[in-house]
Amino acid sequence: MMELKVKPVIASYDNFQQFAKSENICENDLIVTNHYVYEADMEMLHLPCPILFQEEYGFGEPTDSMLESIQKDFPKDIQRIIAVGGGTVLDISKLLSLKHWLPVRDLYDGKVPVEKDKKLILIPTTCGTGSEVTNVAVVTFALEKKKEGFVREELYAEQAVLIPQLLRTLPFNVFATTSVDALIHAIEAALSPHASETVRLFCYKAIEMIMNGYFQLREEGPAKRKQLYQDFLLASTYAGIASDNAGCGAVHALSYPLAVKFHVPHGEANYALFTGVMKNYMELKKDGEIEKINKFLASLLKCPVDLVYDQLEILLNQLLPKKALWRYGVKKSNLVEFTDSVMKTQQRLMSNNFVPLNREIVYKIYKELL
Numbered sequence: 420m421m422e423l424k425v426k427p428v429i430a431s432y433d434n435f436q437q438f439a440k441s442e443n444i445c446e447n448d449l450i451v452t453n454h455y456v457y458e459a460d461m462e463m464l465h466l467p468c469p470i471l472f473q474e475e476y477g478f479g480e481p482t483d484s485m486l487e488s489i490q491k492d493f494p495k496d497i498q499r500i501i502a503v504g505g506g507t508v509l510d511i512s513k514l515l516s517l518k519h520w521l522p523v524r525d526l527y528d529g530k531v532p533v534e535k536d537k538k539l540i541l542i543p544t545t546c547g548t549g550s551e552v553t554n555v556a557v558v559t560f561a562l563e564k565k566k567e568g569f570v571r572e573e574l575y576a577e578q579a580v581l582i583p584q585l586l587r588t589l590p591f592n593v594f595a596t597t598s599v600d601a602l603i604h605a606i607e608a609a610l611s612p613h614a615s616e617t618v619r620l621f622c623y624k625a626i627e628m629i630m631n632g633y634f635q636l637r638e639e640g641p642a643k644r645k646q647l648y649q650d651f652l653l654a655s656t657y658a659g660i661a662s663d664n665a666g667c668g669a670v671h672a673l674s675y676p677l678a679v680k681f682h683v684p685h686g687e688a689n690y691a692l693f694t695g696v697m698k699n700y701m702e703l704k705k706d707g708e709i710e711k712i713n714k715f716l717a718s719l720l721k722c723p724v725d726l727v728y729d730q731l732e733i734l735l736n737q738l739l740p741k742k743a744l745w746r747y748g749v750k751k752s753n754l755v756e757f758t759d760s761v762m763k764t765q766q767r768l769m770s771n772n773f774v775p776l777n778r779e780i781v782y783k784i785y786k787e788l789l
């Protein structure tokens with residue numbers, strides 16, 4: 420079993436200016452980012468390279484049509500892409516680092532050769548996806564209403580760069596959804612049958628850092644997060660390393676149809692499914708890694724093990740209230756379609772489940788959460 424693989428070099432800086440100086444940004448670089456990052460941290464540096472603003476090509480998480488409309492504005496002779504943003508900007512940039520990314524459907528179906536022709540530096544401005552250290556790019560195919568991850572060795576960045584200062588503009592709700600996403604990456608990766616003990620070091624450390632951060636927010640209020648961004652960002656990267664090695668599972672798989680059909684942000688959709696999946700795992704198997712995680716969570720929460728998910732929900736609900744699926748607009752009649760979509764299109768994730776989940780159980784989880 421491979422113990423651990425970390426592909427990009429991971430660097431950290433105090434601010435973007437320090438990074439820009441050290442990397443000697445030039446006219447053959449392309450920065451992919453959002454206006455708020457550019458205005459707060461780059462504009463005053465008068466950088467010599469072109470800038471591509473993701474939101475000018477569509478709002479929300481990555482779609483095939485965003486990638487299609489970027490093509491016409493993509494500058495020539497770019498040798499390196501520097502992506503500065505949330506998972507949306509990072510995942511789009513992974514695909515732009517390829518020689519050909521269109522048609523996106525054909526690329527995802529293996530009909531377009533995957534050739535990397537630009538270097539890639541990924542700088543996260545949220546504390547959730549861990550995309551800076553993974554080789555996955557997740558795209559929603561708008562017409563098919565389907566969210567799909569594309570996994571290729573070529574999608575790894577050369578460098579992941581951590582600059583906690585870039586998170587200072589994060590609205591509280593994005594902080595909440597993305598940090599919960601990171602917590603779920605760490606828990607799903609620890610439970611994966613593909614996790615080695617070395618990978619689990621990253622999982623348990625990330626869980627501890629995120630939970631300790633939440634306890635401090637509970638004591639001192641939401642503004643406290645600004646002093647904790649370094650911890651949350653590092654924890655998110657650790658969870659990314661873990662999920663890159665061991666994979667995410669059913670929580671992510673079952674969240675995709677909800678995210679796509681009802682436009683629910685990635686981390687929030689995961690949270691809507693999280694405890695439902697965990698409770699169903701425990702109905703099938705109580706021992707092994709889940710027992711270890713539950714004990715670990717109980718020790719952090721200072722509660723009896725059998726109350727761990729109730730207590731965790733109380734803690735997380737202060738950041739991100741958990742909603743029943745009907746509150747997003749889901750109806751009982753959607754559940755068969757959701758279940759079919761998971762069973763047909765999310766086997767990449769479902770193969771990492773703590774215990775195999777069949778169609779009946781997937782439907783049961785949705786029904787219990789409705």
Ligand SMILES: NC(=O)c1ccc[n+]([C@@H]2O[C@H](COP(=O)([O-])OP(=O)(O)OC[C@H]3O[C@@H](n4cnc5c(N)ncnc54)[C@H](O)[C@@H]3O)[C@@H](O)[C@H]2O)c1
Nearest residue numbers: 480505506507544545548550553555557585586588589685
């Ligand atoms: N590739 C991977 O390994 C991986 C893993 C998990 C999730 N994802 C994908 O990542 C996407 C979600 O990424 P995300 O959760 O980071 O959210 P996001 O990138 O969609 O950002 C959410 C919102 O926050 C804004 N934002 C980001 N950083 C900000 C900052 N510093 N200040 C102010 N506003 C800021 C964005 O503009 C956006 O409006 C989804 O498409 C998901 O499927 C990818």
Ligand SMILES: [Fe+2]
Nearest residue numbers: 548600604685
């Ligand atoms: Fe995620």
